[in-house]
Amino acid sequence: MTRKMEFHGKVLAKGTALVMLGWLAATTAGRAQDANTSHSFSIPSQSVASALVRYSAVTGANIVYDGTLPATARSSAIQGQLPDRQALQQLLSGTGLGYTFGANDTITIVAPSAGAAAAGSNDETALQPIVLSGGDAPGSYDATESSVGTKTDTPLRDVPQSIQVVKRSVLEDQQATSLTEALENVSNVRESATSANRASSYMSRGFTSNSHAVDGVMLDGAANNPEYSTEPDMAGIERVEVLKGPASVLYGRGQPGGLINIVTRQPTEELTAEAKTQVGSYGFRRAEATISGPLDADGTLTGRIIGAAQHEGSFVNERPDSERQYIGGVLQWQPDTDTKVNLSVNHTHQDQPYDRGLVVSDDGKIHIPYDRFLGEDWSMVNSHKTQVALTAEHQAQDWLKFRGSVRYNQSLAHDRGIDFRGLEDDGRTLNRRYNLRTQDLTNLDLQFETVMTFDTGEIGHTVLAGVEHVRSSLDFWRERGNIAPIDIYDPVYGAPMTETSGLLDYTQDMISTSVYLQDQIDLSDQWKLLAGLRYDHFDQDTETRSGDPTPSMDDGALTWRAGIVYQPVDTLSFYTSYATSFMPQSGLGEGNTPLDPEKGWQIEAGVKADLIPDRLSATFSVFQITKNNVAVSVAGEDYSRLTGQQRSRGFEVDMTGEITSGWKVIGSLGYLDAEVTKDGDVSIIGNRLIGTPHWSGSLWTTYEFQEGKLEGLKLGTGITAIGKRYGDLENSFFVDGYYRLDASVSYKINENLDFSLIGRNLTDQRYIETTASRTDNYAGAPINVMAALKASF
Incomplete structure (x- = not known):
């Protein structure tokens, strides 16, 4: 299979290169820019x-x-x-x-x-x-505006919720190759689990989310598990935005901890091209390229194409290598100044090992080496994801804009996954079973919105009104079989697959329809209000082709938010807000009974300030979130239970920007007190939520010499620190906190060529990066390096 994937990767890379060279030849004589942009x-x-x-x-x-x-x-x-x-x-x-x-x-x-x-x-x-200074200048870390908090282009300081943005300039300087690495720059946001290395889920303010949004639209409506998704490839990402706290008023279903929104790269008005190669420790190899620019003489049609191929080994011995290929394209048609239409298509393929990580012994410790693999070489996951989006907007009047979108995505995954069944009494024999599983998820999202900007007397309004209709379908098939156990201290590999049984076969369909309304109100130059209201109605039907039938679910949810911003001066904002959330649950309770939707609320207050006007900004926020009807899987069973209520409270500081010319910084600090507040099992009330440290933070800074013999040389360093975390709601074990020290050096060889080198975990710390249960613990990589060579035109 590895040879097959290498063949596909070479074909993809060559095909992408030929397409890009053809486009470059066809558009080199592109139009000159109109002076009146x-x-x-x-x-x-x-x-x-x-x-x-x-x-x-x-x-x-x-x-x-x-x-x-x-x-x-x-x-x-x-x-x-x-x-x-x-x-x-x-x-x-x-x-x-x-x-x-x-x-x-x-x-x-x-x-x-x-x-x-x-x-x-x-x-x-x-x-x-x-x-x-002009807004988000190329290469800057600081972002001044975002649409994630309001779905309108609004300055971050005018939104009464904490919003953090990780721009592509940060991703480039850090040589980030995963969404996990990008989110390490944001306070109280981190990877929660990897679902056996299938796809990551992320924790924000103590609550784990299994999905994210792309260009402001939530994906995978019928799924409540991350393994139905495929990791986004960084080649197609312009920036990553995190809206802290509930986002249901704008995005519907979601966790109260926050929303992760991926903003994709768009076509440019001028012809540009980039190609980058990366090589690193443990057999890491990656190549990506993009070309963008006008496709016709008058520039009304522009486009971008992106391709990437990646091969990655592991510091874990005996673990198979992984492969990834990505290709995507965007066409943008702008026939006049009032109309814009976008069509984007992308496809990602992954072939990677199914790996449950490390197990905890009865004494609550992990005694085996962190590079120990407890699976088999045939335990792999093969997944594909295709996304298609058509968006259009039209400025009908100076005060009235219409926009709409149709988005379709399809995910298909096949896996032969080995799960751990716990240690025997000898403390070294690990029982295992495997799943043969196929999961096919399709999702269609339709939205229509109007944006109205007008004044009533001396009061300004920006009103957003929208409707959304989502249809999702999940086809699931699974059989299980037991395989030979393994000695965790002296593993012997080669256990064969046995005959399977326990067929589970069903189709789950979800239809949701939503209406929402939001008003951004400028009461005066100093006072701004934000109010929003949304109603979601959803139907969920499950057709079971094996086992007991599953009841249908028909429910609705009303969510709302309100906030106020006070700006005594242009560079300082004080804000407070209240927001609610809901999340339908695709899991089932005992006896195949449907689970009530999760519901949550948050109250937040904070300060946003330009520490150095238009160069360095910071956000300080305090919050409390309460979530009800929380579902937790029952060990050894196929159903979940509702723990009742969980609460998270804490504070955060985030800072991004440029201190002096050439000296950039992005940093975060978070404190979190997240615990169970109500539960049928009274013994866990007061226990900390899974994987939530009290303290966490990160700091990344670079300095680029601006003149002299060292001009073009950029030095960078960063530290990530995470506190102690408990691995289950019983708090029966914990993993220690850790810190990771990174450093980089890059040099601009000439106008078109850049070389960079980054080292991670330079002190070679031995640590557990994520913990999700006694049989799901993932170690961080030891010291490793990565080099990149980028050509841009």
Whole structure:
């Protein structure tokens, strides 16, 4: 099978390269950029200073304005795809302010009394200027705007919930090859489990989520297990966003701890191309490439194609290698300034070992070496995932935008997985069984939304109204068989598969329909409100072709959120909010009874500040989350039970940006007190939730020399620290905390070629990275290195 996957990887890599070279040849003579560039704007009426900050973030222009402008000066709303100059004129209309253009994309905003003089003079010293750097500049770590918190382009400081963004510049500097590595940069967010190395689930603020969103749409509606998904490939990711706390008002079903949203890479207006090769410890090899640009003479049609192939060994002895191939493409059609249509398609294939990790002995310790494999070489998982998305938006009026999307994804996984059944009395003989399993999941999501921007008197509104319809279907087939046990201290491999029995065969269909409404209200320059309401109705039917029939489920949920933001100055926001969540459960209770949906709520308060205006920002937040109707699997059984209620409370600090020219930083610190507060088993009340440390944090920083002989040299270092964690709700065992020290060096060889080297776990710590039960514990890798060579054009 390995040879077959290598063959497919070579074919994919060669085919992708040929397509990219053909595209490059066809588009080298692409169009020149129009000097009067245009962008998509959604800036409601507000103070001129705040509006100019948002204009700068969208266009990348440097704005110079008089810091003593009257506080009563209020901008006009601008909405839609507009030329930059026209948008600025519209924004300033009625204020009496003027502007002049200077060098290096600098625009000077001129007070009324100075208007005539400025029109004929370049003297800006009398204005006591403040410079606003253009938004998310290439290579910066700091993000100023995100749509994940409101589904509108809103400054992060205006959203009354904590939102963290890990940009592609961070992923590149850290040579991140997995979503897990990207999320290590975010406070109180970390990998929860790997589901036997099939796919990762992630914990946010103490609660584990088995799914994520892509470009603002939740995936895999019928599934409540991560193994039905395939890991996203980093080649297609522009940035990773994390909305802390409940997100059901905008995204429907979900955990109250937060939402992970993956923003994909889009086409560019100019022709660009990149190719990167990575090699590392334990047989790691990876190649990826992308090309993007215009496809026609007038630039109304643009596109991007991405391809990647990866081979990865392991520090775990006897464990089989894994393979991954990814290919994706995006077409964007923009016939005029008011209309945009996107079509994206991507496919991921993985072939990887099924690995349950390490087992805990009766004394609550892991005594065997961390590089011990307790499976067999035939225990593998083969999975495919295809995603197709068609989105469109149209600016019907200055104040009215329509947008819609159709998204389809299909996941197919086959595995021969070996599960552990516990140790015998001798403490060394591990009983095992294996599953033959096929899981086929399809998901269709349709959304239609309107965005309305208007004023009622002196109060500004941005109203979002939407409907969503989701159809998901899961076909599941499984048989089981026992295989020979293994000695965990002296393993002998080669146990054959035996005959299987215990057929489980069913189809589970889920249909949900939702309506939602949200209003962002600018009461004044200092006070902003956010309120949202959503109703979801879902039907779940299970057709069982073996075993006992499963009852249908028909239910609904009303969720809401409200928040307020106070901004005494433009660079400081205080906020508080309340939000609720719900999550249908695909699992079953004893006797095949359906489980009630999980429901949760959160109260949060915090501060968002620009520590260095437009360069370095920080968020501090405190929160409490309560979740009811929590399902936990029963050891040795095929059903779950509801533990009752769990609570998480804590605080977080996140910081991103640039301290001085060339010195970038992204850091986080989190404290978490997560415990069981109600349960039928009173013995576990007060126990900590699985895998939740009290303290965790990370810091990553780089410095790039800006001049002299060392210009182009970039040095980086980082540390990740995680506290002690319990591995089950009984708190019968725990794994120790750990820290990991990383460092990197990179050098820009010339305009088009970069070399980088990163070392991880440089102190060679021996640690457990994730724990999920006594038979699901995964060790972190010892010291390892990775080198990359990237060419860009």
